[in-house]
Amino acid sequence: MNIVAINMSGKQLPVYDMDLNRIGTIYPYELFGLNYRAGGDGYAFFIVFRNSSGILIRDGMLIEPPAGALENAYKSKYRYGTVTIGGRTYSTFKMKRTENLYSVSGRKIGQVAAGQYVATVDDPSSGDTNPHWLQVYYARGTDGRWDSLAADGASYGFVNIGLEDGSMYNTVSCDGLWV
The missing domain is CATH 2.30.30 (SH3 type barrels.)
Known part of the structure; x- marks a missing residue:
């Protein structure tokens, strides 16, 4: 199940592309789309996020995010x-x-x-x-x-x-x- 997530971990989360180049950051209390249908290994999580230039990026990836980083924003x-x-x-x-x-x-x-x-x-x-x-x-x-x-x-x-x-x-x- 995909969700709209919010980072409630209190930590900044580095965002990577598929070649593991850093392409952005998810800040505490920032929302993003979490695509559970892609990845699914519990290690890499594919996301849609807004980068620092205000552009919607559809192929971001979080690697081993901490507890609270993938909270369902609309529960x-x-x-x-x-x-x-x-x-x-x-x-x-x-x-x-x-x-x-x-x-x-x-x-x-x-x-x-x-x-x-x-x-x-x-x-x-x-x-x-x-x-x-x-x-x-x-x-x-x-x-x-x-x-x-x-x-x-x-x-x-x-x-x-x-x-x-x-x-x-x-x-x-x-x-x-x-x-």
């Missing part, structure tokens, strides 16, 4: 609150910027406005192709209604967390209570 521990829809309770996270919503096939199906919320399960995954897209089931519209992201044969979709615009806990678009 229930960091939520803003909960909402119950259709008898199921979801964790909610607040959007700081307007971002696109996508179906499981990667098709754009809408947007969620800044100041609104997205709802997900307690330990959500992220996209296979885009591990920096958070799995969400509902997005709250500006009218206060919760809109389902069910499309393309799945009960959920994805929201872009905004790594293109910032990767620190206080600069990503989809906010959690991390500090």
Whole structure:
């Protein structure tokens, strides 16, 4: 399962390319997409991250990261609150910027406005192709209604967390209570 991760280790994590050249750093409280489907040996972890030039790099690698470095950024521990829809309770996270919503096939199906919320399960995954897209089931519209992201044969979709615009806990678009 891929996740959007946050570095809660308190340490700076060197990021390498496939030839083991250092290409960046993940700082404490920085978010990144963790691709568990690649690697999988418990030694090397492939990531999508924002480098110091603000460019989204899709082929970074962490080598033996310390405990807490691969924390699921959007697990229930960091939520803003909960909402119950259709008898199921979801964790909610607040959007700081307007971002696109996508179906499981990667098709754009809408947007969620800044100041609104997205709802997900307690330990959500992220996209296979885009591990920096958070799995969400509902997005709250500006009218206060919760809109389902069910499309393309799945009960959920994805929201872009905004790594293109910032990767620190206080600069990503989809906010959690991390500090």
